[in-house]
Amino acid sequence: MRLYLLELGNIRHDWAPNGRLPVQGYLIRTDDGTNVLVDTGFPAEAPPGMFELPPGQGVVDQLAALDLIPSDIHYVICTHLDPDHAGNHDLFTEAEFVIQRSHWELAQADSVPRLRVAKPHWDQPHLKYRTVDGDAELLPGIELIETSGHILGHQSVLVRLPRTGPVLLAIDTITQEKALDPENRPMTNYDLDPDGVRASTRKLVDLARRENALIVRGHDGVQWDTLRRAPEYYD
């Protein structure tokens, strides 16, 4: 099994540690040729000034560099439907999307305005969504970890690699190094339930310690630059 870290552009934020908040996606390729994508990046028509997409980045170009096209993807793990994570669902017409039931119901209720930014991309009748409840194994070595808090039904992903060992994709539960401390971590305006964020942070930190897992933080330009990014991979 291989894990590729995909470069899906940047969120524009002056306060990022090195002036950059990467939008991070992931591709897991199993030994039997199953392709599992984790998140799809922001929509092309997002409000100007919100995101930037350097040449060669973005989900289509990053997959193309691996000789893949969107219809080669079998599963898309949707961590949540924020615009920087769900902007291109409609490209993955052959995939089954896997999402927490609570998040899917929240999105359907249309009560969180920021989920509307990418809605034209995920709210499509021809896309296949499978809902799951809580922690679940998607495939051998690929586990969904329910981490509500940032938003209801957010999920993180644990990938068990043969050589590297376990890698925990924390996504927006732990986006920066300073968010690794469950009790004293900062919150942002996008963390809708601070108590839930603290509990989910504790859950991930404990899991990583137990499993001796590498935590990949969700939007960390400093860590990101130290990691192997596609077309390189972890195996």
Ligand SMILES: [Zn+2]
């Ligand atoms: Zn995010």
